[in-house]
Amino acid sequence: MQSVSPPQHDPAPSRWSYRIHRWWLTPFYRRLLRVGVPALTMVGAVVWYVSDEARVTQITDAVSEAREAIEERPEFMVRVMSVEGASNELAEAVRNELALRLPMSSFEMDLDAMRQTVKKFNAVADANLRVRPGGVLAVEITERQPAVLWRHADGLSLLDAEGNMVAGASLRADWPDLPLVAGEGAEREIPEALALIAAAAPLKDRFRGLVRMGERRWDAVLDRGQRLLLPEKQPVAALERLIALDKGRDMLQRDITIVDFRNPRRPTVRLNTNAVHELRNIRDTESGGQPE
Numbered sequence: 001m002q003s004v005s006p007p008q009h010d011p012a013p014s015r016w017s018y019r020i021h022r023w024w025l026t027p028f029y030r031r032l033l034r035v036g037v038p039a040l041t042m043v044g045a046v047v048w049y050v051s052d053e054a055r056v057t058q059i060t061d062a063v064s065e066a067r068e069a070i071e072e073r074p075e076f077m078v079r080v081m082s083v084e085g086a087s088n089e090l091a092e093a094v095r096n097e098l099a100l101r102l103p104m105s106s107f108e109m110d111l112d113a114m115r116q117t118v119k120k121f122n123a124v125a126d127a128n129l130r131v132r133p134g135g136v137l138a139v140e141i142t143e144r145q146p147a148v149l150w151r152h153a154d155g156l157s158l159l160d161a162e163g164n165m166v167a168g169a170s171l172r173a174d175w176p177d178l179p180l181v182a183g184e185g186a187e188r189e190i191p192e193a194l195a196l197i198a199a200a201a202p203l204k205d206r207f208r209g210l211v212r213m214g215e216r217r218w219d220a221v222l223d224r225g226q227r228l229l230l231p232e233k234q235p236v237a238a239l240e241r242l243i244a245l246d247k248g249r250d251m252l253q254r255d256i257t258i259v260d261f262r263n264p265r266r267p268t269v270r271l272n273t274n275a276v277h278e279l280r281n282i283r284d285t286e287s288g289g290q291p292e
Contacts, residue, residue, distance in 0.1 A: 031248065078101040079135040088143040090123050094139060097121075106131045122165040148190060148197075149175050153184040163190035168216030192235070199239045203252075217262070226252060229260045238264050 023029045050056050079102055083091035098114060111129045113143040118127040118139060144166045146158035156169035158178070165187075169175060179197045186193065193210050196218060200207050203222060211219045218235055220228040231238050238261050246252045251259070251269070258270040 031230075042050055076106050077103045077135050078106050078109065078131060078137045081137045081139065083139045083141065086124075087141050090121065090141070090143060093121065094118055095142070098139075100137070103135070106137075109137070123167055125160075125164075146175070146178060147194060149178045150181050150187055151180060152184070152187075157187075159190055161185055161190065161194060163187050179207075180209030181212070182209060183215075185215035186210070186212035193218070195231070195236050199236050200243070202243050202247075206252075222252065225257055227258050229258060229262050231262045231264060242267070 004047055008201065050222060061243060078100075081095065081098070081100060083094050086094065100109075109131070111131075115129050116125050118124055118129070118141065123144050124141055125144045128140045130138055130140075132138050144160040144164045149169060150157045150159050150161050151172075151173065156172065158166040158169055158175070159181075160166055170179065179193075181190070181193050183196040189212065196210060197207070200220060206222045206224075206226075208221045208223060211221060213219055213229075217232040218230045220230060220239065222228070229237065241264060242259065242261050245267075255271055256269045260268045260270070
């Protein structure tokens with residue numbers, strides 16, 4: 001009887017074993033099994049957990065309580081508001097506009113929005129808000145400084161050196177040290193007006209103000225009703241030439257009502273009524289006529 005030998009073991013892997021081994025050697029599948037599957041398992045667990053409305057409510061309440069506990073800690077509470085760099089009237093107006101109910105948590109304050117609210121005041125050039133240690137809200141204000149008094153159709157207003165509105169004014173006598181400007185469009189040319197006022201320093205004892213004419217040029221007004229009509233272009237240079245001419249000839253000390261310097265090459269003057277009559281009398285006398 002012939003013996004049967006046992007089957008030989010084939011060392012080659014099976015088809016499925018080979019494929020699985022090749023997949024495992026692929027970086028994508030290895031990351032998927034090591035990272036993706038655990039992540040999907042965790043996401044599924046979280047979704048299952050939060051699918052219950054009662055659990056979601058419990059989590060939300062816990063987060064809210066924790067947040068309130070942190071926000072209402074004493075070191076985060078604001079108890080005092082300090083307004084710095086502003087006049088008493090402006091500081092009181094800022095307090096009323098912000099209308100904060102202190103004490104309150106600093107987390108409830110929108111400092112950017114509050115800053116924009118403060119900057120809406122005409123008298124405020126810039127503002128900065130910050131919470132200082134000790135529960136103090138510091139409102140630091142850079143206040144506009146009035147440079148001129150502007151007379152317009154609706155009354156008087158204070159303007160800064162750039163022509164920005166500062167505040168209204170009641171009487172000219174309340175601001176005797178500020179130069180006066182008038183006329184439509186004057187508020188848009190305040191830097192030029194200040195340059196003219198500086199150039200008119202030799203006439204400061206007689207200088208009364210500037211009037212914007214036709215939104216194009218300036219008239220300088222002196223006492224005794226005298227007016228200096230300045231050109232549209234380079235008015236500062238024209239005023240300086242006029243003042244130099246006055247120093248040499250005392251022109252402005254005479255009975256003159258208007259000096260028309262709109263054409264600096266051909267300045268003209270207008271005499272007042274008394275000077276005109278006197279001039280006529282002199283001419284009549286010289287011509288042998290009867291004086292008036």
